[in-house]
Amino acid sequence: MTAGTAPAERTGSRPVTTAWAYHLDGFVPMAQATLPVTTQGLHYGTGVFEGIRAHVVPDRAELAVFRLHDHLARFERSCRLLRIDLPHDVDELAGIVVELLSRNGVVQDTYVRPLAYKHRLLPGTPPGVSLRGNSDGLSVIAFALGAYSPEGGVRCAISSWARPSARSIPVRAKATGAYLNNALAVDEARAAGYDDAILLNDRGRVAEASTANVFAVRGTALVTPPPDADILEGITRDTVRVLAADLGLEHVERDLQPADLLLADEVFLTGTGLGVTPVVELAGRPVGRGEPGPVTTELRRRYHDLVRGRDERHEHWLTRVPVPRNA
Ligand SMILES: Cc1ncc(COP(=O)(O)O)c(C=O)c1O
Known part of the structure; x- marks a missing residue:
């Protein structure tokens, strides 16, 4: 393995984002899943995320998402700590992930990244580091990502x-x-x-x-x-x-x-x-x-x-x- 390069580049399988994303309150084409530079989580690192894998089931047009509920339960706990109010419970979030994979229609090993963040300052809130006085945002993206861990260690x-x-x-x-x-x-x-x-x-x-x-x-x-x-x-x-x-x-x-x-x-x-x-x-x-x-x-x-x-x-x-x- 060559040092100094991102894992996906090492195998030549660059992450390829998929066609659809879940962004704020619905599914949108990936190119529309953008955030303004005023996004509070960008300024102060006040966001939380998960990394979830979906693998191709051999010989089937099917993906197997691994421990989806456990990842989303950890996501929900991380959100609570940062006072991020998720608009969905764990079961609904699981439904969003499943729909995203299904809509994207790619039978390829896929990485799913839910991301929740402090979004906008609420009216009357002065700028500054705080977990309160912000609206919260939720996005879920996915990208193709095969195994990148080298067998040789x-x-x-x-x-x-x-x-x-x-x-x-x-x-x-x-x-x-x-x-x-x-x-x-x-x-x-x-x-x-x-x-x-x-x-x-x-x-x-x-x-x-x-x-x-x-x-x-x-x-x-x-x-x-x-x-x-x-x-x-x-x-x-x-x-x-x-x-x-x-x-x-x-x-x-x-x-x-x-x-x-x-x-x-x-x-x-x-x-x-x-x-x-x-x-x-x-x-x-x-x-x-x-x-x-x-x-x-x-x-x-x-x-x-x-x-x-x-x-x-x-x-x-x-x-x-x-x-x-x-x-
Ligand atoms: C800091 C850190 N430690 C450990 C892990 C391994 O956790 P998991 O097995 O849930 O992916 C991760 C990846 O999520 C991580 O980011």
Whole structure:
């Protein structure tokens, strides 16, 4: 993988936005889903978002959206924290996502991005940083995005940027403003020739990667930092916990030192974007044997099958969306 480029560019599959978007109060052609420069969320980072994947079900004109309700429930919780009043409940939001995919009519692996934000100052509200006195906006866009996590694994730096403490910013919400920290960490890592960064929290313990959670494999145990290590509690992290139990692996949440990752048999990342991705090098040293290990490879395979509808045990996590031909 070439360092310093966006993941989609690395595989040559640039994100392609789809024909339709949901914007403010209805479906519009994508080109009309625009916001003015006065949008308050743009000024102060007062927005929240989700990242959701829909995968092509092999041999069918159908997409399988992975853990749609769980993502939208997290979205709704993030909104509440920022005093963003969503005009829809989780079920209605799920309906919007399903309709968007169906209208777009593209049988292609797709990334769905709900975004809610402080929109306009209400009449009589003076300009300034505030969660009140604004109207709220909601947009949902989608773009084609295939798997971009390299099978051979990624090389990670240990970031000089600390993951902010939950006392500084609500790290369990996906708030747009908080992602400046992630962007700085990725930028630093890529400038140094790495693919991604592992961030430590303000206690010097492992928190997570730029947009993924971290696991270490020790024998038959998976060890991952607990929620109070200032992580985002990833939905893929939770999925891997269940897949690990299917495999008879033990799952332990405990604080990890950076050296614990270097001493592990295997290290991998989990996230909606990356799926399950091996880390083969950390801060210039090989992890384990410096190649994807057997536990990571098996979890990756099971996750891949699960999200594409080939695992009946966890079918309840999929929302299947038939995509009408020539929609
Ligand atoms: C900061 C951060 N941590 C972890 C994750 C992984 O979370 P999930 O598995 O829900 O995608 C993400 C991606 O959403 C993220 O942005």
